[in-house]
Structures are given as C-alpha cells and as structure tokens.
Amino acid sequence: MLNFVHDIPTKVYFGKGQISHLAEALxxxxxxxxxxxxxGSIKKMGLYDEVMKILKAEGCQVTELSGIAPNPRIESxxxxxxxxxxxxxxxxxxxxxxxxIDCAKAVAAGFYYEGDPWNMIMNWDGxxxxxxxxxxxxxxxxxxxxxxxxxxSNLQEQEKIGAVFCYPAVSICDPTYTFSVSAYQTAAGAADxxxxxxxxxxxxxxxxxxxxxIAETVLRSVMKNAPIAIRxxxxxxxxxxLMADSSxxxxxxxxxxxxxxxWPCHAMEHQLSAYYxxxxxxxxxxxxxxxxxxxxxxxxxxxxxxxxxxxxxMGLSGTDEAALAQAGIDALEAYFVSTGIPMxxxxxxxxxxxxxxMAAKAxxxxxxxxxxxxxxxxxxxxxxxxxx
Amino acid sequence: MLNFVHDIPTKVYFGKGQISHLAEALxxxxxxxxxxxxxGSIKKMGLYDEVMKILKAEGCQVTELSGIAPNPRIESxxxxxxxxxxxxxxxxxxxxxxxxIDCAKAVAAGFYYEGDPWNMIMNWDGxxxxxxxxxxxxxxxxxxxxxxxxxxSNLQEQEKIGAVFCYPAVSICDPTYTFSVSAYQTAAGAADxxxxxxxxxxxxxxxxxxxxxIAETVLRSVMKNAPIAIRxxxxxxxxxxLMADSSxxxxxxxxxxxxxxxWPCHAMEHQLSAYYxxxxxxxxxxxxxxxxxxxxxxxxxxxxxxxxxxxxxMGLSGTDEAALAQAGIDALEAYFVSTGIPMxxxxxxxxxxxxxxMAAKAxxxxxxxxxxxxxxxxxxxxxxxxxx
Numbered sequence: 042m043l044n045f046v047h048d049i050p051t052k053v054y055f056g057k058g059q060i061s062h063l064a065e066a067l068x069x070x071x072x073x074x075x076x077x078x079x080x081g082s083i084k085k086m087g088l089y090d091e092v093m094k095i096l097k098a099e100g101c102q103v104t105e106l107s108g109i110a111p112n113p114r115i116e117s118x119x120x121x122x123x124x125x126x127x128x129x130x131x132x133x134x135x136x137x138x139x140x141x142i143d144c145a146k147a148v149a150a151g152f153y154y155e156g157d158p159w160n161m162i163m164n165w166d167g168x169x170x171x172x173x174x175x176x177x178x179x180x181x182x183x184x185x186x187x188x189x190x191x192x193x194s195n196l197q198e199q200e201k202i203g204a205v206f207c208y209p210a211v212s213i214c215d216p217t218y219t220f221s222v223s224a225y226q227t228a229a230g231a232a233d234x235x236x237x238x239x240x241x242x243x244x245x246x247x248x249x250x251x252x253x254x255i256a257e258t259v260l261r262s263v264m265k266n267a268p269i270a271i272r273x274x275x276x277x278x279x280x281x282x283l284m285a286d287s288s289x290x291x292x293x294x295x296x297x298x299x300x301x302x303x304w305p306c307h308a309m310e311h312q313l314s315a316y317y318x319x320x321x322x323x324x325x326x327x328x329x330x331x332x333x334x335x336x337x338x339x340x341x342x343x344x345x346x347x348x349x350x351x352x353x354x355m356g357l358s359g360t361d362e363a364a365l366a367q368a369g370i371d372a373l374e375a376y377f378v379s380t381g382i383p384m385x386x387x388x389x390x391x392x393x394x395x396x397x398x399m400a401a402k403a404x405x406x407x408x409x410x411x412x413x414x415x416x417x418x419x420x421x422x423x424x425x426x427x428x429x
Numbered sequence: 430m431l432n433f434v435h436d437i438p439t440k441v442y443f444g445k446g447q448i449s450h451l452a453e454a455l456x457x458x459x460x461x462x463x464x465x466x467x468x469g470s471i472k473k474m475g476l477y478d479e480v481m482k483i484l485k486a487e488g489c490q491v492t493e494l495s496g497i498a499p500n501p502r503i504e505s506x507x508x509x510x511x512x513x514x515x516x517x518x519x520x521x522x523x524x525x526x527x528x529x530i531d532c533a534k535a536v537a538a539g540f541y542y543e544g545d546p547w548n549m550i551m552n553w554d555g556x557x558x559x560x561x562x563x564x565x566x567x568x569x570x571x572x573x574x575x576x577x578x579x580x581x582s583n584l585q586e587q588e589k590i591g592a593v594f595c596y597p598a599v600s601i602c603d604p605t606y607t608f609s610v611s612a613y614q615t616a617a618g619a620a621d622x623x624x625x626x627x628x629x630x631x632x633x634x635x636x637x638x639x640x641x642x643i644a645e646t647v648l649r650s651v652m653k654n655a656p657i658a659i660r661x662x663x664x665x666x667x668x669x670x671l672m673a674d675s676s677x678x679x680x681x682x683x684x685x686x687x688x689x690x691x692w693p694c695h696a697m698e699h700q701l702s703a704y705y706x707x708x709x710x711x712x713x714x715x716x717x718x719x720x721x722x723x724x725x726x727x728x729x730x731x732x733x734x735x736x737x738x739x740x741x742x743m744g745l746s747g748t749d750e751a752a753l754a755q756a757g758i759d760a761l762e763a764y765f766v767s768t769g770i771p772m773x774x775x776x777x778x779x780x781x782x783x784x785x786x787m788a789a790k791a792x793x794x795x796x797x798x799x800x801x802x803x804x805x806x807x808x809x810x811x812x813x814x815x816x817x
Contacts (some may be wrong), residue, residue, distance in 0.1 A: 042444070042604075042665075042666055042669040042670065042673070043444065044442075044443060044444025044445060044446075044447060045443050045444065046440070046441065046442055046443070047440065047441040047443065048440040048441070049437075050438060052434070052435065052436040053434065053435040053436070054432075054434055055432060055433050055434070055435065055685070055686075056430070056431065056432025056433065056686075057432060058432070059432060216430075248666045248669075248670070249670075249673075250646075250649075250650040250653060250654065250670045251646060251647060251650045251670060251673045251674055251677060252673070254642070254643075254645075254646025254647075254649065254650060255642075255643055255646060257642075257646075258638075258639060258642025258643060258645075258646060259639060259642075261638070261642065262638040262639045262642060265638060266638065277430075278430055278636045281430040281636075281686070282430065282636070282637075282638045282639060285430070285637075285639045285640070285685070285686070286639055289639060297443070297673070298443075298444075298669070298673070
C-alpha cells in the first residue's frame with residue numbers, strides 16, 4: 042500500500058429534508074450570497090423557491106448566477122467572478138448538479154485570481170484561496186459535492202480542463218431532489234460514478250484491500266440501484282444509494298494507497314465533450330469497454346485484474362482467466378446498453394474527423410504514458426475507432 | 430437509507446515516514462506541547478527520541494504526561510488537565526495506541542471543563558471545546574485516530590465510560606510503528622476493529638448498500654491481514670491494511686444510513702474491563718459469537734442477516750439459511766481461536782461473581798432495549814454465562 046494523505050473537510054448533510062440545515066451552513070460566512078444554478082429545473086421542482094424563502098428569512102442579499110450549462114463554460118466562470126467582486130460576495134451557494142458545483146468552485150477560486158480565470162485553469166495556478174462554497178446537489182454523478190475538482194469548458198478553444206479549486210464547506214445531499222432526473226441522465230450519471238471507480242481500480246497496486254473493496258462495493262451498488270432508479274424514479278432507497286455512491290466514488294478514497302493511473306477514460310472523454318459537447322457520462326460509458334478491451338489486448342499480463350473485476354463486480358465465475366476477463370467486459374457493456382445509453386460515437390453524432398487532434402490533446406503532458414497500461418496517441422485513436 | 434451527517438475534520442497522513450509532517454501539523458497551534466504516552470514501548474522502538482528531536486528542532490517547550498495505562502484511568506486525565514493548565518499548553522501530541530489517544534482527548538476537553546473531569550465524562554457535558562490534538566498511532570485497534578470518542582476507566586467506581594470529546598486535528602498513521610505489536614495484541618486489536626463493524630452491521634436497516642459493503646470489506650480485510658501480521662510482524666502490507674481498517678471501522682461511516690444499535694458488545698465488554706481490567710479486544714472477541722448465538726436464538730427472524738454475513742464475509746455458501754447463519758458464527762469463533770485469543774472468560778480470570786451487577790450496568794439508561802435484537806439484564810447475564 043502506498044502512502045496517502047486524507048484531508049476532506051466537507052461536511053455532508055445527507056437525506057430527506059436536510060435543507061433545514063441550509064441557514065446554519067451559510068451564516069458563518071456572511072449574508073451576501075451568490076446563488077449559482079443552471080437552467081429551469083430547480084425552479085420547476087420548487088427548490089429555487091424553497092431556497093429563496095430560507096435566504097430571505099435570514100436577511101441575505103442574493104445575487105444570481107444562472108444559466109450555467111452542462112459542461113460549464115468559462116464565460117459563466119468569468120461572469121461569476123465579476124458578480125462576486127461587484128457585490129462583495131461572502132459565500133457561494135451552488136444549487137444543481139456537478140456542472141453548477143464545478144462552475145461555482147472555479148468562481149470561488151477565480152475570485153482571488155488576478156487575471157482571466159481561464160489562465161488559472163489552464164495553468165493550475167490558483168493559490169489555494171477560495172470563497173466559501175455551500176452546495177445543494179440535484180443529480181448523482183460527478184461527485185463534485187465531495188471533491189475539490191472542477192471541469193470547465195472553453196468551446197472556442199475546444200478545451201475541457203479539470204483543475205483543483207476547493208472543497209465545498211458543506212454539501213446538502215437530499216436524494217428526493219434527484220427524483221425528477223430523467224432516465225437518460227440517471228444512466229449517464231451512474232456511468233460517470235462507475236468511471237470514477239474504474240479509473241483508479243485498474244492500477245498496478247493490488248494490496249490496498251480496504252480501498253479496493255470500497256471501489257468494488259460502489260460499482261455493485263451503482264449497478265444494483267441505477268436500473269431501479271431508471272424504472273422507478275421516485276424510489277428513495279435507490280436514489281439515496283446512488284447519491285452516496287456519487288460522493289465516495291470521486292473522493293479519492295477508492296484510490297488511497299494505489300499508484301496513479303492518469304485517469305485515461307476521462308482524458309479521452311474530455312476531448313469528446315470539448316469538441317462535441319456531449320453528455321460526459323455517456324461519453325465515458327461508450328469509451329470504457331473499448332478502452333478495457335484495448336488495454337487487455339495490448340498487455341495480456343493485466344488479465345488477472347480483469348478476471349477479478351469479472352468475479353467481484355460482475356458476479357461471474359469460471360476457471361479460464363482470459364475468458365473470464367473478456368466476459369466481464371462484455372457484461373459491463375451489456376449493462377450500459379440495458380440502461381439505455383447509446384453505446385457508439387456515431388449514435389451521439391461523432392465521426393472520425395477530429396480523432397487525431399483529440400488523441401493528441403488527450404495525451405498532452407505525458408498524462409497517459411504512465412499508469413496501468415500506458416497509452417499513446419495511436420492507442421487513443423484506435424480506442425476512438427472502436428467506439429464508432 | 431436513513432439520514433446522516435458526515436463531518437470528520439481529521440487530516441490523516443498515512444504511510445511510512447509520514448512523521449515528516451509532524452512539525453507542520455503542530456506548528457499552527459503553538460509551541461507549548463503536552464506529549465502524552467503510555468509505558469516504555471515508544472522509547473524501546475526509538476519513536477520517543479525521534480519525536481523529541483523534531484520538537485526540539487522546532488523550539489517546542491515539551492511537558493510530558495506519561496504512564497497512560499491500557500483502559501486509561503481518570504487519574505491520568507486529571508493529571509493531564511492540571512499539566513495543561515499549569516504549563517499553558519497550546520497543543521496535545523498523543524503518541525501511542527487508542528488508550529493514549531483516548532486519554533489525550535479527555536484531557537483536551539477536560540481543559541475547558543470546570544470541575545472534575547470524571548463528572549464531564551459521566552454526564553457527557555463537555556461544551557464541545559477542546560485543545561487541539563495531534564496523534565501518532567502505534568497500534569491498529571480502537572480507531573481513536575479517526576473518531577471523536579474516548580473511553581475512560583474509573584477502577585474505584587468500577588466504571589468504564591465512553592464519551593464524545595473531540596476529533597484529532599491530525600493523525601499520523603505509519604504502519605511500521607506497529608511492527609513491534611505482539612501477536613496477542615495484534616489479534617486483540619483486530620478483534621476490536623471487527624467488533625466496531627459488527628456493532629453497526631447487525632442493524633434493522635438493510636438498504637444502505639454502500640455502507641454495508643464498506644462494513645463487509647473491512648471485515649474481510651481484517652480476517653485476511655491479521656493472520657499475516659501475526660505470523661510476519663514486519664509485513665508492511667498487512668500492517669498497513671489493518672491500520673486503514675482500524676480508522677474506517679470506528680469512524681461511523683460503516684453505519685451511515687442505518688438505524689442505531691446501542692453497540693451491545695461494547696456495553697457488555699466495558700463491564701468486563703471495568704471490573705477485571707482485561708484487554709478490550711479480547712473481551713469483545715469472547716463475547717461476540719456468544720452474543721450472536723443468543724440473539725439468533727432469541728429472534729430467529731434475524732436469520733437472513735446472519736446468512737448474509739456467512740456468505741459475504743465468511744465466504745460460506747449453502748441453501749439452508751438457518752444452517753448457514755449458525756455456520757457463519759462458528760467460523761467467526763474458529764477465526765478468533767486461530768488468532769490465539771483465549772476464547773472464554775475463565776481463561777482471562779473472570780467468574781460469575783459480578784455477572785448480575787455487570788449486566789445491570791450494561792443495560793443502564795435503556796441502551797440495549799432498542800437496537801437489532803433488544804437485550805435486557807437476563808439476556809446479558811445469559812451471554813456472560815455462555816462465555817464462561
């Protein structure tokens with residue numbers, strides 16, 4: 042087991058009605074609140090009104106940053122930073138999914154950054170300071186409610202970049218707010234959660250028993266609960282399990298004690314959504330089984346790892362390790378199909394036009410040249426081809 | 430899944446050589462340090478000298494609270510509080526196992542308590558303030574490095590009471606410091622870790638999939654790694670896994686979303702060690718299988734839960750649920766025997782003389798009248814009898 046540092050300061054209020062803690066979460070920081078949210082969904086479900094009622098009762102001055110898009114844009118970050126400065130904001134309240142929380146994190150850090158926030162993101166050179174951030178989560182997917190990362194897109198430059206901004210001070214995770222998430226977005230969110238596990242699970246370190254077990258537990262829980270939530274959108278137990286899975290999957294905990302991997306599927310998917318603005322989780326689901334088959338073919342010495350995955354996660358058995366490894370990947374692909382995800386790039390409007398440029402960007406900085414099975418641009422292009 | 434609040438502020442430096450972070454952990458709080466430790470073991474292994482060298486290099490004024498006993502005594506707490514006041518201590522550094530850290534927590538909270546610390550403990554009436562606490566862990570067992578609890582004994586009053594004091598600000602968890610832990614204490618520590626899981630695992634709530642899975646993962650990891658550490662005391666991987674298991678097991682996380690249980694084996698064991706000062710983990714190991722058989726006989730409706738335990742943790746299979754449930758408990762008892770724990774009260778010098786008084790104390794405040802299978806004094810006495 043390799044050394045690690047565990048340092049997650051976020052307080053999580055988990056469960057039905059936990060919005061009752063919103064005022065006590067915000068008040069230590071002040072009354073000038075930037076309310077960040079996306080489109081109309083929080084208004085449709087009544088959450089916007091509920092939040093505004095609480096903020097008004099506390100005498101807060103509320104400034105709004107609305108219209109934050111999925112794959113949140115640098116334009117929203119710039120707008121948020123300007124609002125925070127103009128209104129001397131004390132605390133940011135993000136109400137939404139990972140995109141809203143990611144954008145709010147970038148605003149929180151960008152507030153202290155001199156110059157254009159895009160430079161801060163491209164160069165990872167924030168100084169660690171950030172405005173305090175409280176969030177109310179409305180979709181189980183990215184884990185942004187319990188990690189310090191954010192991913193921001195710049196469509197002009199066809200770039201989608203993840204960077205470390207800040208942890209939320211408090212996350213309010215009420216599964217009932219995800220009842221209205223569509224079947225498609227539920228499936229995509231579940232694929233995102235699973236990908237956060239896969240990225241660290243396929244690693245050269247194999248003796249981190251506790252954290253390996255946590256990783257496998259999250260995968261089993263998602264594969265059990267996502268189909269239930271898709272069938273029965275108001276099944277509280279299924280929604281609650283997915284929300285807990287979301288938070289733990291991207292927290293870093295499932296990778297404690299393990300060698301880094303470069304997160305190859307995220308590196309590849311960020312190119313897909315930077316060029317084509319597709320749903321992140323869908324891109325990950327399309328890529329994952331193809332990436333798995335590619336690395337297994339490239340380096341058959343990783344067969345035992347895939348056989349373990351087949352046994353411990355997919356519930357398969359058998360004595361032929363190679364066959365088991367393949368069967369595990371096939372079963373995973375079949376699972377994604379069963380949740381309704383369009384499992385090809387063609388189905389989401391992507392052709393090979395930019396494969397070469399995207400592969401080059403995915404491999405920038407040597408990110409994929411280390412890790413479980415190192416990948417170069419040729420590998421990445423081959424994986425994209427296999428996804429067509 | 431029931432509501433929960435996750436709020437663990439402790440920063441953990443985990444792994445070999447992480448003592449390199451000691452100075453940065455202490456310095457934010459000040460230079461007047463209370464160094465709390467137990468007997469001579471930290472001197473024997475050279476850790477005392479290493480710590481003192483770092484503290485001197487930082488120009489710290491060190492006051493020592495030494496001789497903290499296993500089942501730490503209220504006398505040490507009183508002494509520590511007096512030292513902190515006399516020397517205007519800024520930060521407490523606990524170097525040792527759970528007993529040392531528990532005592533240091535009680536001192537940290539007792540510093541702000543007017544009156545005798547024993548009253549604070551008996552009445553749980555600290556006001557939440559505490560001196561900052563940093564610890565260096567030397568045995569994997571109680572999980573005190575990652576929880577806010579401490580258990581303090583008053584041998585005059587034959588009382589052993591757990592209370593919430595404070596979280597450590599920083600825990601330095603270096604598995605190499607546990608290389609010198611004896612086989613007996615390794616087995617007892619492992620039983621303690623497992624008990625922290627069992628106490629929450631056997632609960633009426635069964636849909637908290639992620640946290641159930643974490644609980645089962647910890648149990649499997651301990652049962653894999655404790656025998657290795659007992660055979661090969663310097664097996665880093667085994668020691669590291671046990672240390673990680675220790676921290677997560679008592680953190681509350683494995684019980685998130687689940688109905689409370691009253692922690693019956695701890696309630697019973699605290700009486701054994703209050704009256705007879707035995708090793709806590711040994712008392713728990715002796716009690717656990719007998720408690721399991723007793724509640725399974727008392728309420729056969731819990732059979733499926735025990736069958737799940739047999740399957741998912743003990744790796745057994747079968748279609749007869751009742752037989753599987755019993756076989757799981759038998760296998761657990763056989764595991765404890767295999768680790769060298771004396772599995773009867775007689776073997777640790779306890780007879781039935783105080784069973785009645787101990788049973789009454791274990792059931793105080795109705796603690797065991799709720800939970801998975803409610804217990805009364807008659808039940809507790811019967812469990813003690815089964816342990817003879």
